[in-house]
């Protein structure tokens with residue numbers, strides 16, 4: 467860093483200063499304790515980060531996130547944890563960085579099919595992420611030889627448990643790579659407080675017929691730990 471106040475600061479120094487100032491306080495919200503513990507292992511005690519297990523589902527995630535925002539200031543919030551992956555788009559053990567966070571069941575069922583709240587004039591079922599940062603995180607994960615997709619991540623209150631529902635979701639939102647249960651809740655809390663948001667997911671199971679014994683939670687938590695250590699470096 468340039469410590470001489472009288473000399474001009476270069477463009478690249480400005481960028482560095484901006485980055486380190488921008489992300490000094492980061493809140494990471496997982497659903498459950500084992501996810502929080504995997505993230506904490508990856509962060510290795512970095513004091514810029516606070517990690518909470520905010521509960522399962524969008525309502526708990528939103529309330530937990532908003533409660534933290536009411537008590538402290540944050541520069542960034544990250545929804546993180548394990549997730550289901552759409553077959554052919556995100557395999558078990560790989561990572562997904564959200565390019566967009568979509569509440570896939572926020573809308574109305576009609577005889578003609580599902581209609582998003584957006585079409586009905588009741589707000590939006592999607593929240594934009596901090597795009598540049600999502601791209602940088604994806605690139606850093608790839609550089610660290612992780613398999614990662616940058617794609618929309620769906621939030622659902624109900625885990626998909628049939629091939630029919632999985633196919634319907636994949637057809638309705640063809641770009642989506644993963645589904646989880648909290649991203650949209652964290653993202654709405656962030657949006658209402660003007661705080662940038664990311665979602666980072668490690669795939670534990672394929673989306674489709676329910677087979678809980680086939681979930682590879684250990685592999686997903688290991689990938690989440692690696693991804694958290696890379697997130698720490700990207701925000702440095």
Ligand SMILES: O=C(O)c1cccc(C(=O)CC[C@H]2O[C@@H](n3cnc4c(=O)[nH]cnc43)[C@H](O)[C@@H]2O)c1
Nearest residue numbers: 497500522523548549550625626645646647648683
């Ligand atoms: O039983 C365990 O040992 C265990 C360990 C870690 C996490 C869990 C959970 O049940 C976390 C639930 C959490 O995971 C997300 N998730 C994972 N797969 C899917 C899916 O296919 N569809 C939707 N959500 C999924 C979700 O965000 C839940 O909060 C258990």
